[in-house]
Amino acid sequence: MNDLDLSRELTTLVAGIPGVVGVYPAGPLHRAVGLTVVNVAASDDQAPAKVSLVRDKEKGLRVEVAVGVLSTYPVPRTLRTVGDAVRAHLDAMEHDGGLDVRVTASHIETPNPAAPSLTP
């Protein structure tokens, strides 16, 4: 499996975790832009690839995931669930060297309640 397919797999995996409302392009801008370009070129039936993968011969595989979390789910617990899921997925595959998984909550989505009354 190439890294683009792996990124797609991980994006789909993370997007399905309870409390996750979005997966955003992660990593330095140029990599995120690169993934976006690939996504635009991909056919509609292909899942987006938003998880950043960087391979380093010495340091191993670095995975960066940026998610949006629904505020009805505690952010720390949701991030741990995402980290565990990504780790388990990668452990089931062969990869050389070390592993460095970074999961960031970049947006906490609060359900917009009915407008609160401003009058006392």
Place this chain on the structure above:
Amino acid sequence: MAMRDDQEGDVGPEEVLDGLDPEFLDGHSVEELSDYLDSGRSPRNPDIENSPGCLIALDALGRLRSATWAMLEAEAAEDRGRDDKWIKNVMDNISREARAGRDIPITSVDPEVRLTVTEGSVRGLIRAAGDGVGGAIVGRVRLDGDVTVPGEPISIDVTASGVFGRNLLELAREMRAVIGASLREHTELNVTSIDVTIQDVHTQRTASTEVPR
């Protein structure tokens, strides 16, 4: 209560959206986001919807509009310089605070997994909690202290405006309570103080005639 001495030109709330730094919003201006909200976020703009900064700003703009836009427009018509300035400050702050900022660590038991939450998302969380208190509109949110180091003492500084007739001490107390609860649930910050400053009060006449109960 803070004093405001600026008297700006004869413009309404929409016009004061101009001039904000789009760098904070991944190349999009608050005006663009405002138009996008007007369109019902349709057709979907993937560039905006994939930007956490834009999403944080859209959340804040949506709340501001749903709860206060009519009131602010009415007040702007009554005393334009006063409220244009206030609205512009809120918009500036929403734009500035939406940037990712510092990475705030979350404990991970796995040494190969690092977990963080962005400062921008926490500022958005605080703003949402404060805006959710009836009678309050958050103006600015600031996290003081080194949020990147676990356990460091952090103080939260929030400014807001209140509606005339509301007990301001009670309003500030409610805001502190909900903000504290949100931060305890969603972060591991060692919050040592939450300071809420009510800087403005909106008039009773406007509140009672322009905002439906």
